[in-house]
Amino acid sequence: MSGFTMSTVVPTPYEQAVADVRSALADAGFGVLTEIDIKATLKTKLDVDVDPKIILGACRPQLAHAALTADSRVAALLPCNVVVSADGDGSSLIEIMDPGVMEEFTGTAELGPIADDARTRLTGVLDALTSAT
Structure with missing residues (x-):
């Protein structure tokens, strides 16, 4: 496996990027x-300071149900994690777990079309965020 995330950097401050990601995810269902x-x-836990970073657990119920029906073990990979990180100079890094890893991790071929649908939708989220800037 060459990678397990899809990503883009947007020239948007962190707080706005988080709002934009939420909106783009909603638009993609x-x-x-x-x-x-x-x-x-x-x-809170370690009293350390790090740059802003949030993990959003995104779910499209129809895809989650189909994936769980194909292989119940995929629950360990749900929801799809979407990470928004401050990236220094007023830009933000957006990383999304590639749903294609579900089939690769489990070896369940029936997950392929489900993962493809999710990947297409999530790639659209990244594209929408990139084109909006």
Whole structure:
């Protein structure tokens, strides 16, 4: 496997990038089920300061159900993690777990078309974020 994420850098400050990612995910039919603020968590738990970073657990219920029906073990790979990180000079890095890893990790061929659909939608999210700037 050559990589497990898809990514782009946008010339958008972190707070705006987080809002833009949420909006682009919604436009692609994904909801955000979970949210982990890495900066706040590490400050609270370890008293360390890191640059802003958030993990959004994105889910499209129809795809999640189809994937779980094909192979229930895929639950360990859900939801699709979308990471937004401050990237220095007012830009932000957006990284999304590549859904293609589901088939590769599990060896379940039936996950291929489901992962392709999710990948197409999430690639569209990245494209929308890039073209909006």
